[in-house]
Amino acid sequence: MDEVIEQLCPAIMKLPRASAGAYGQEYCGAIYSVDGVYYASYGSPLGKTILMYPETRKQCYSPRFVVDDRGRASIIADYHSHPWQPSPMSDRDLWSHSQRWLLRIQFDTGCRVMKLIPHVGESRPGEVFAREERRWRLIGHILP
Helix, strand or coil: CHHHHHHHHHHHCCCCCCCCHHHCCCCEEEEEEECCEEEECCCECCCCCCCCCCCCCCCCCCCCCCCECCECCEEEEEEEECCCCCCCCCHHHHCHHHCCCCEEEEECCCCCEEEEECCCCCCCCEEEEEEECCEEEEEEEECC
16 A cells, blocks of 8 residues: 555646645545555545635545445545645644544645544544655654
8 A cells, every 4th residue: 555655646746736835726535445456546626726825724525435447445545635845734634533534644745745543433542654765654643
């Protein structure tokens, strides 16, 4: 799955307004598997396109399901981009009640990739990781 994640940001940054800062567009999608092979859905710009400062928010909607002709898709993570950098996960990105899948992946225009494992329904804290040199480094905890 990490190979798919590493290819994701450069591909999304080629989409319209993906790196246009306050005038930019956030893209959302899903990372899923079919028969043990991982894929990413096409980045969707669905959401409000609003002029905002980078410190505020943009939005898009991650899919609730994926249809893939190769077989039954099992979604593992949602992903979304931020059209500026640097851009850590926002408070809204970290909300466990908005977490639909096991993982959340977020990246900015510099392709700084972060991963949230919220541990929803568990008593242990959520974990936030940053991708550095092809490895995940724990950078924070979210108390339950």
